[in-house]
Amino acid sequence: MNEAEKLSRLADLAREGLPADVDAAHDAAERARFVDAVSRGAARRREGDLGRVASWLRSLGLWPLPAGRARWGFALAGAAALALALVALWPSRRLDYAVEGAPGAAGGYIAAAGEEARLRFTDGTTVALSPGSALRVAEVDAVGARMLLEDGRASLRVTPRPKARWSVEAGPFAVLVTGTAFDVSWTRGDGTLRVDLHEGSVTVRGPLAPDGLPLRAGQRLVARMREGDVKISRGDAASAAGPAQQGPSSAGAALPGGDRNTGPGDEGDAGAARPEGSRAEGAPAGLPPDGSAAAPDGAAAAPSWAKRVAAGDFRSVLAEAEQRGLGGVLDHGPLDDLVALADAARYARRGDVAQRALTATRKRFPGTSHGKAAAFLLGRMVDDGGSPGAAVAWYDAYLAESPGGPFAAEALGRKMVAVERTGGRSAARPVAELYLKRHPRGAHAPVARDLVKP
């Protein structure tokens, strides 16, 4: 036995002797404890504000001083001020909402079947969901909500309030809002996001704009994952084009040429200030402004593929891989490059390349976390491609290799949905029960609960 084998034996000893898995209930409790602690961070900041108020009152003689110097009249006034401060600083109540026009809405999932559905939040914010669209309310707190637009179009009117925080996530994009009115549509089929901003401002973040693109009132943003580009158009063009392109199915329609132009008054907008027509329009300010953002700058040290993917520059990664020879990259490239290539191909909707890169990752680096994750990603690809049966096999492979892996909850949830599609509710019920046991607060929990109902 050589040294490596002995070290491996010692490592096995530690792994087997010290299992680190915890049951799902324990993990859920610990996660809840952590999320609660993070959310209490804001409350602590409020306590900090209160402390500053107390200090200020003390400096004015309105706060009880140490024994021997107490001035009770002022102390009472201080107490009254404290009560006022407490009222002012007391945490707001969690928002609530009601759904109209979608009788089957459950567990935060709202599907507008034949007519428009509408969500009304207690702060006055409304969300109108176009027919054929589906949206999930993932989280609601005192300052806003986080919603996932799964497909279709939603029109939001967010009531402006201090510290309001709303977001609509569509595919890989997130639209972050404070107080505004806008329409957002997401066509999952071709990966097109469209945001029409009527009032206020929003920031759109996603793989094509990792640093976020601010939008101003009257602007339209169209991001096409397949082409890997983002365009921000002028407000009047957006308004003119609006009615003809309102439906979800038109989200991927070609824009008029004028859409690509940006008005001179938009200099403050990082995305809109770019020249027309290039994907760099939507790229973060740090990227080259020309249309060849994909190409490395001459002989200067080019950023790694991983960094380029992180910057949304998928095309250059794909182009360079093809220039080097795809086969060679897949057979001999380092793990980091394979992973970046798979990501770039997935984001750019080059399913063929993504599949080859993921398969190569699994074949060449089977024991690594990336090799294991590739099983999940392959499953998701074939799932989205309309082969749920094949996807289940990949999800099972991932779950067998990485029962506690980062995609475990998602893999099991997707498996549940895929099994339901292929084998019906009765076949999916055991998977749903397992999902609820392992991930009682997971994203698929509402669906699982529905499936386990008799």
Add this chain to the structure above:
Amino acid sequence: MQALPLSATDDVALARAAAQGHPGAAPVVWQRFAPLVRRILTRTLGPGDEVDDHVQDTFLRFFRVAKDLRDPSLLSSFIIGIAVRVARAELRRRRLRRWLQLSPSGELPDVGGAQQDPQGRAALTRLYDILDKVDDRSRALFVLRFIEGLELTEIADALGCSLATTKRHLARASHRILTAAQRDPALSAYLTKAPQALDPPGSLACGGEHDE
């Protein structure tokens, strides 16, 4: 894809969301990294130590400093680095307790982890006795590389060292640990035992991932 609400969100988007205080970031960060952090802490600290609070500490520290993460693509290494610092702080506290003789050995009495057979329990105890005698960095390197199977680049990023330094330290640490293990009767016997003579997987309460 980088859809934030999904566990499939990529690390870059997740790191940015955490830095910006996005309300959905905390559960996703937990879901993605808690198993890894728990394994690292469990196996760095060794048998007999409850790691729940250390896991919490790791993630709370992360959220306090998430805005300082300069390269969001290094989110995983960043969190691993915090976990290692949490573990090393606990090891220092243990040494202090031992020095103050708050317990005879500074260790908890129930060691041996999930190993069912006496020889395995003894070997595990001896392994962590050896790890107690090496410096904390060597201990962390051994855990990250050999037990958790992390890439060298990831370890270097987590520990804030160059790749060359990491390799050098790792070579030194593995040599030191292996030499001590070979000199130890219990471990030496374990190392020379034929694989088929070891416990079958079913006899151990091990459900974790094996990266090798």
